Amino acid sequence: MDTLPAGTLMQRAAAGLARRCAQLLTDRFGAVYARRVLLLVGAGDNGGDALYAGARLAARGVAVRALLLDPDRAHAGGLAALRAAGGSTVAAAPGVVDLILDGVVGIGGKGGLRPTAASVVSAAASSTASDGGRPILVAVDVPSGVDPDTGEVPGEAVTADVTVTFGCLKPGLLVGAGATRAGLVDLVDIGLSPAVPPVLRVADREDIRGWWPVAGRESDKYTRGVVGVATGSSTYSGAAVLSVAGASAGPAGMVRYAGSAADYVRQRYPSVIVTESVERAGRVQAWVCGSGLGTDERAAGELRTVLAAPVPVCLDADALSLLADGRMQDLLRERSAPTVVTPHDREFTRLAGFPPGGDRVASALGLANQLNVTVLLKGDRTVVASPDREVWVNPTGTAALASGGTGDVLSGLLAALLAGGLSGVRAAVAAAYAHGMAGRAAAEGGPVTSTDVAAALRSSVAAVLA
Ligand SMILES: NC(=O)C1=CN([C@@H]2O[C@H](COP(=O)(O)OP(=O)(O)OC[C@H]3O[C@@H](n4cnc5c(N)ncnc54)[C@H](OP(=O)(O)O)[C@@H]3O)[C@@H](O)[C@H]2O)[C@@H](O)CC1
Numbered sequence: 511m512d513t514l515p516a517g518t519l520m521q522r523a524a525a526g527l528a529r530r531c532a533q534l535l536t537d538r539f540g541a542v543y544a545r546r547v548l549l550l551v552g553a554g555d556n557g558g559d560a561l562y563a564g565a566r567l568a569a570r571g572v573a574v575r576a577l578l579l580d581p582d583r584a585h586a587g588g589l590a591a592l593r594a595a596g597g598s599t600v601a602a603a604p605g606v607v608d609l610i611l612d613g614v615v616g617i618g619g620k621g622g623l624r625p626t627a628a629s630v631v632s633a634a635a636s637s638t639a640s641d642g643g644r645p646i647l648v649a650v651d652v653p654s655g656v657d658p659d660t661g662e663v664p665g666e667a668v669t670a671d672v673t674v675t676f677g678c679l680k681p682g683l684l685v686g687a688g689a690t691r692a693g694l695v696d697l698v699d700i701g702l703s704p705a706v707p708p709v710l711r712v713a714d715r716e717d718i719r720g721w722w723p724v725a726g727r728e729s730d731k732y733t734r735g736v737v738g739v740a741t742g743s744s745t746y747s748g749a750a751v752l753s754v755a756g757a758s759a760g761p762a763g764m765v766r767y768a769g770s771a772a773d774y775v776r777q778r779y780p781s782v783i784v785t786e787s788v789e790r791a792g793r794v795q796a797w798v799c800g801s802g803l804g805t806d807e808r809a810a811g812e813l814r815t816v817l818a819a820p821v822p823v824c825l826d827a828d829a830l831s832l833l834a835d836g837r838m839q840d841l842l843r844e845r846s847a848p849t850v851v852t853p854h855d856r857e858f859t860r861l862a863g864f865p866p867g868g869d870r871v872a873s874a875l876g877l878a879n880q881l882n883v884t885v886l887l888k889g890d891r892t893v894v895a896s897p898d899r900e901v902w903v904n905p906t907g908t909a910a911l912a913s914g915g916t917g918d919v920l921s922g923l924l925a926a927l928l929a930g931g932l933s934g935v936r937a938a939v940a941a942a943y944a945h946g947m948a949g950r951a952a953a954e955g956g957p958v959t960s961t962d963v964a965a966a967l968r969s970s971v972a973a974v975l976a
Pocket residue numbers: 519520521523552553554555556557559614615616617618619620621622623624627650651652655676700
């Protein structure tokens with residue numbers, strides 16, 4: 511599988527690691543120079559990666575200190591490189607640390623962290639960053655203490671803000687308790703060619719930035735895409751406002767709202783063109799339909815009109831309930847433009863006839879195949895699966911999103927990305943990513959409502975694209 515020398519792979523790993531750390535330091539502190547980084551270094555190659563990455567950061571003017579858990583067995587080449595670049599070793603965690611690099615143990619670890627390692631990690635994590643906050647914690651390859659193969663956390667383990675992993679995604683970063691410990695996962699390609707194509711993929715910021723449609727010199731409001739929003743009702747006017755908020759944070763050049771909450775939408779969003787029905791809405795490049803729509807005859811008629819439109823469609827909430835009785839599923843299967851459905855577990859159960867169960871990837875793939883649509887299965891790790899068996903897991907989810915109405919914001923944004931020209935899968939993955947970041951940003955201000963998520967969305971999109 512791999513004919514490259516181990517040293518080359520380690521250098522590639524360290525380069526990717528240092529790049530991500532520099533980006534995190536710049537995002538938070540405005541610059542890399544003179545920031546303080548602490549390396550927690552175990553005796554294996556995981557510690558070697560941390561030392562070489564530390565050397566690269568030291569060469570950029572970062573004050574890098576290494577705390578060696580077993581000084582006699584620390585990676586000799588890595589330690590020499592660090593020292594040559596101006597880094598040094600310390601016996602205990604300094605009081606002020608901006609970023610901690612967890613190189614205690616990677617894929618060579620078994621069981622929870624040993625007591626000495628655990629106490630070093632917890633002492634380091636309680637240091638303070640130079641802005642008074644807590645240090646950024648970056649795990650090398652796998653958060654120490656997480657089983658890389660299963661995601662089990664049998665004892666003490668690191669909780670990372672970001673895990674930079676090498677070559678392939680380890681299951682332990684995506685599932686089980688390990689997924690939460692890993693934080694945002696970045697995959698660095700170190701040139702290993704896997705024997706089989708990856709089954710699961712995790713989007714990182716670079717993916718989203720590369721996909722997100724951006725207005726150019728020749729763009730106008732129509733060429734950027736017009737998104738149609740068929741959500742809400744006089745009873746559920748809030749759903750209309752939330753999905754319009756989501757749609758307005760996307761790349762579309764115009765938002766059209768069609769439905770009986772038009773007055774509420776117009777008051778909140780003067781830029782949105784409102785009508786009473788889908789039929790009268792005029793041309794759009796994608797529709798979102800369902801949140802707060804109701805399930806009466808009028809709602810069913812609106813859904814039928816949306817399904818008949820030859821443009822991409824995102825279906826959520828009541829649209830999924832209307833589809834569950836099977837009568838409209840033929841319309842769904844007959845569609846040639848992309849369709850994305852965004853069920854939570856109960857909606858999934860209604861659509862599929864069985865609950866998603868433990869294997870959420872297989873469940874999402876099964877429903878995608880059954881309905882010939884892209885499925886975004888919501889959860890703490892949202893899964894996106896397509897009928898041609900492409901599967902992604904969103905790494906940015908946060909429990910702060912478990913609040914009524916946040917799904918409406920998500921589906922609005924997703925439709926705006928469809929209108930901007932993204933495929934069903936990319937629109938779903940990108941929307942989930944940005945939505946998760948907005949949830950995280952909103953949570954910094956206290957308990958989160960869907961209005962807070964909607965309010966945080968535009969700046970979170972800007973941060974992802976920066
Ligand atoms: N594969 C590749 O091609 C590439 C791999 N790369 C990198 O190599 C890493 C794997 O390195 P590895 O094999 O040296 O093992 P590693 O993760 O450092 O662990 C061994 C150390 O951990 C210790 N230890 C074990 N359990 C423990 C516990 N519970 N609690 C505490 N300590 C524990 C164990 O102690 P010992 O049992 O020896 O006393 C030993 O010191 C991989 O994750 C990636 O970062 C990259 O450079 C790119 C190319």
